Amino acid sequence: MYETSWHYPLLELSLASVAKDPRLCIPEHLSPLPPHIKDKLLRSMRRYKDMSPQVLDSLLHKNSSDLDLQDLDLTDKHLEVLAKYHNYRKLNLNQTKKPKFKFGTTDKENMMTLPSESALCTVLLGAKYLHTLFLAGWATVTTETMTTIVNHCPFIRLLDLGYCTRLNDCSAAVIGQLGHLESLSLTGTHITDVGLASIGSSESAATIKELRINKCQDITDAGIELLLGGLQALEILIFTACPKITDDSRVALDRYLREHRVNVKQLSWTVY
Incomplete structure (x- = not known):
């Protein structure tokens, strides 16, 4: 139960870090992610920076x-x-x-x-x-x-x-x-x-x-x-x-x- 309580905010922090750092936004690395993670990442990324067509596609x-x-x-x-x-x-x-x-x-x-x-x-x-x-x-x-x-x-x-x-x-x-x-x-x-x-x-x-x-x-x-x-x-x-x-x-x-x-x-x- 203790581990579960930390899982959600840790995920959010990780996604926010990826969204802020262009070096981590590599289409080949993003494409295999599950759809619900992609959705969260997409919402975060549009707040911080422009997306290339390649990243959007991924x-x-x-x-x-x-x-x-x-x-x-x-x-x-x-x-x-x-x-x-x-x-x-x-x-x-x-x-x-x-x-x-x-x-x-x-x-x-x-x-x-x-x-x-x-x-x-x-x-x-x-x-x-x-x-x-x-x-x-x-x-x-x-x-x-x-x-x-x-x-x-x-x-x-x-x-x-x-x-x-x-x-x-x-x-x-x-x-x-x-x-x-x-x-x-x-x-x-x-x-x-x-x-x-x-x-x-x-x-x-x-x-x-x-x-x-x-x-x-x-x-x-x-x-x-x-x-x-x-x-x-x-x-x-x-x-x-x-x-x-x-x-x-x-x-x-x-x-x-x-x-x-x-x-x-x-x-x-x-x-x-």
Whole structure:
């Protein structure tokens, strides 16, 4: 009993030591580890340093389901590794750090150093069990990615697309086809009232509980009214820092609250 009490913390300390020391992160040595040890090591490593595609490959396995690679410097090589496996339930690929630009190169060349949309879509093609996907900050994501999600990840419930600056009204219309969607962030995207109207009249209108459209520069009171006219299950709506929103939106919100007060938990907006 005494030995057992020390076993768990000793394992954790050992894994933390390996994660911190690049000299110990040798793919050939990591590959034979049992899956539960790989999972623990992977969670530790992403907190301390960037992972090479080779190390990531050595730590993933056929039952990998919950993967958090937030803010790592992902490349197409990393995504090629992810695409080998298809049992993901949750993928956090948020890229919220400011991108690293190389001096002496053009904007186009810098964009090419970011993970490509085609590589991301390859990962999503086989992710039929995926229910949570975080892609905040992906400057390469367009409507093509949304179409891939709809066609190959139909059970998505949580989708974070904040600051995906190439998304627009067409993207919003495609996203609305997700019939199980419960939480959606379009923070800082280029959707307009047309996109809000699409969401309000979509399949997702009956399931969305949380919607974040803050910092969207082109939405107006008319879009908020069209959106609220269709959403049936909304609990949380955030649309702060939208400069074209005025006090007129409060009227639409008051009406929605009278009809759906039992559902609503949080409403946040800024009036200009």
